[in-house]
Amino acid sequence: DVKVTQSSRYLVKRTGEKVFLECVQDMDHENMFWYRQDPGLGLRLIYFSYDVKMKEKGDIPEGYSVSREKKERFSLILESASTNQTSMYLCASVASGYQETQYFGPGTRLLVL
Amino acid sequence: GNSVTQMEGPVTLSEEAFLTINCTYTATGYPSLFWYVQYPGEGLQLLLKATKADDKGSNKGFEATYRKETTSFHLEKGSVQVSDSAVYFCALSDDPGANSKLTFGKGITLSVRP
Numbered sequence: 001d002v003k004v005t006q007s008s009r010y011l012v013k014r015t016g017e018k019v020f021l022e023c024v025q026d027m028d029h030e031n032m033f034w035y036r037q038d039p040g041l042g043l044r045l046i047y048f049s050y051d052v053k054m055k056e057k058g059d060i061p062e063g064y065s066v067s068r069e070k071k072e073r074f075s076l077i078l079e080s081a082s083t084n085q086t087s088m089y090l091c092a093s094v095a096s097g098y099q100e101t102q103y104f105g106p107g108t109r110l111l112v113l
Numbered sequence: 114g115n116s117v118t119q120m121e122g123p124v125t126l127s128e129e130a131f132l133t134i135n136c137t138y139t140a141t142g143y144p145s146l147f148w149y150v151q152y153p154g155e156g157l158q159l160l161l162k163a164t165k166a167d168d169k170g171s172n173k174g175f176e177a178t179y180r181k182e183t184t185s186f187h188l189e190k191g192s193v194q195v196s197d198s199a200v201y202f203c204a205l206s207d208d209p210g211a212n213s214k215l216t217f218g219k220g221i222t223l224s225v226r227p
Contacts, residue, residue, distance in 0.1 A: 004156070031213055042202065042219035043157075090156055094213040101147075102215055104156035 003027070004105040006091055012111045019078040021108050023091030029103075030096045032074035033058075034066065037088040037107070049074055050096075081112045115140045115207050115216040122221035126193055134188040134221055136177075136203035144207040146170075146179055146186040147215065151200040160188075160201070193225045 007022035023032065033048040035058075045058030049068040063085060067075040074093075078085055091105040120135040138144065145164045149157040161170030166181035175190045186203060203218040 033214075040219060043217040045214070048214065092157075096213070100213050101159045101162065102157075102213065104149075104158065106154075106156045 004091060004093055004103050006089075006105040006108050008108050009106060010109050010111075012113065013078075013081050014113055015082060017078075017081050017112075019081050019110065019112075021076040021078075021089055021091075021110070023074045023076070023093075023105055024072050025074075025093035025103070026072065027093065027095070027103070028071065029093040030071070031094045032068065033092040033094075033102065034064075034074065034076045035090045035092065036060070037090055043090065046076065081110075083112050086110060086112045115144070115205060117203050117205055117216055117218035119201075119203050119218035119221050123224060124221060125224045125226065127226050128195055129192045130225075132188070132190040132193045132197075132223070134201055134203075134223070136186045136188065136218060138184050138186065138203075138205050140184075140205055140207040142207045144205040146177070147204040147206070148175070148177055148186070148188050149202040149204060149217075151202065151220070153199070157202060193223070195225045195227055198223055198225045 004025045013019050031050050034046045035043040044060050047066040049055045055066050065077045089108045092102040094100045094102040116139045118137050147162045148160040150160045151157045161172040163170040163179035169178045177186050177188045200220045200222050202220045204215045
C-alpha cells in the first residue's frame with residue numbers, strides 16, 4: 001500500500017512565523033504536490049515537484065515556497081504566515097505516467113492567529 | 114484551460130436512496146477522469162476512474178461513465194449507506210507529459226441519514 005504521511009495533523013502558528021509542513025511518501029514516486037483545501041473552493045494546487053530539486057508553481061504559489069532535497073520528501077514553507085493562509089493542506093504523490101492515481105496524505109489543518 | 118464543474122451542494126439523502134452527483138468538464142485534449150472521496154478527518158482517496166470515452170469506472174457500488182459527447186462524468190450509486198457520507202471530488206488529468214497533474218472540482222458534501 002502506498003503511504004503518504006504528513007508531519008502534523010493540526011498546527012497553530014502566529015502571524016509572521018515561518019512554518020514548515022513536511023510530506024513523505026514511501027513508493028518512490030517522482031511527482032509530489034501540495035494543495036490547499038478551502039470550503040467552497042475545492043483543492044487548489046500550490047506547488048508541485050517532478051524530481052529532486054525540481055519545482056513548479058501551481059495556481060496559487062504566492063506566499064509559499066517548497067523544497068525537495070530527497071525523492072521521498074516534499075516540504076511546503078510559509079515564509080511569513082498570515083491569517084489568510086489558515087487552511088487544510090494536503091500533500092499528494094504519484095508515479096510518472098499519464099493515467100496514474102494520485103495518493104494523498106491525511107492533511108494538515110493549519111490555523112494562523 | 115482545463116476546468117471541472119460539479120453540482121452545487123450539500124446533498125442530504127436517506128439511506129438506500131439513489132445518488133447522482135453531476136460532473137462536467139472542459140479540457141483541451143483527451144483527459145482521464147477521476148472521482149475522489151474524502152471521509153471525515155481524512156485525506157482524499159481514489160474512488161474510481163475512467164481513461165477513455167465510454168469507459169465505466171466502478172467501485173464500492175459507485176459508477177461513473179465517461180461521456181465525451183456531453184463532456185460529463187456523473188457519479189451514481191443505487192442505494193447509499195450512512196458510511197457513504199463524505200465529500201466527493203471530480204477531477205481530470207489532461208497532462209500528456211509525466212507530471213500527472215489533476216484539476217479538481219469544488220467538491221460536494223454528501224450526508225446520508227439513517
